Ligand code: HEC
Ligand code: HEC
Ligand code: HEC
């Protein structure tokens with residue numbers, strides 16, 4: 445009786461350790477692959493997004509990558525937005541809502557040529 449309980453505890457402990465290690469490695473791999481800047485091409489003019497500068501402003505990953513908990517391997521917005529058959533709104537709507545939405549509140553560029561550079 446006592447012995448099976450002990451084994452149960454050891455098993456629980458090991459599962460917990462592996463689970464934490466697993467979650468940690470997902471976070472680390474996402475960080476490793478995180479590009480410093482992203483150039484988003486658009487007919488209106490290329491938008492240069494600076495990850496590092498935005499992270500210095502204490503913005504959390506999930507504020508933009510709103511699906512990262514369920515889909516840690518799909519960080520690119522375009523892996524859903526703009527994909528045929530997806531329920532995700534088109535890229536322009538997604539980007540304008542996320543980017544301009546915050547800029548209106550916190551003071552980033554909201555004028556077209558503040559982001560779109562020819
Ligand atoms: C202010 C918004 C914002 C924040 C905050 C942010 N990101 Fe991003 N991230 C983006 C945008 C925009 C892209 C480009 C997406 C695209 O090309 O579709 C991107 C791209 C990425 C990519 C590359 C995806 C690919 O496959 O090309 C990774 C990885 C990533 N971000 C990780 C992170 C991590 C980790 C954090 C937090 C430490 C973070 N991001 C915080 C907006 C953000
Ligand atoms: C794994 C798929 C997936 C990824 C990756 C993803 N999205 Fe979405 N997004 C969706 C879906 C599905 C919806 C619509 C349903 C909902 O609101 O949850 C949505 C909705 C949105 C909305 C709400 C639009 C509105 O009209 O209110 C915004 C804004 C948005 N996404 C921005 C982004 C940005 C920016 C990125 C990248 C940093 C991103 N999404 C990455 C799937 C995704
Ligand atoms: C949660 C808030 C938030 C989100 C989301 C956000 N930004 Fe910003 N952004 C800021 C703030 C704050 C500034 C700095 C304003 C200042 O210093 O005057 C800024 C500045 C900028 C600048 C000016 C250059 C720089 O980095 O200082 C650009 C370009 C920019 N953002 C693009 C984007 C794009 C593109 C997106 C969407 C993919 C985005 N931002 C999403 C808060 C945000």
Ligand code: HEC
Pocket residue numbers: 484485486487488489491535536539540543544547553554555556557558559560
């Ligand atoms: C905060 C940054 C930001 C501001 C401000 C902004 N945009 Fe955008 N816009 C983007 C991003 C990011 C995309 C996504 C590009 C893509 O993948 O389609 C985009 C996409 C677009 C697109 C569709 C893609 C294409 O090929 O052109 C149009 C049209 C557009 N924007 C027009 C405008 C106009 C007009 C304004 C001013 C009223 C404006 N944008 C202001 C960031 C911005």
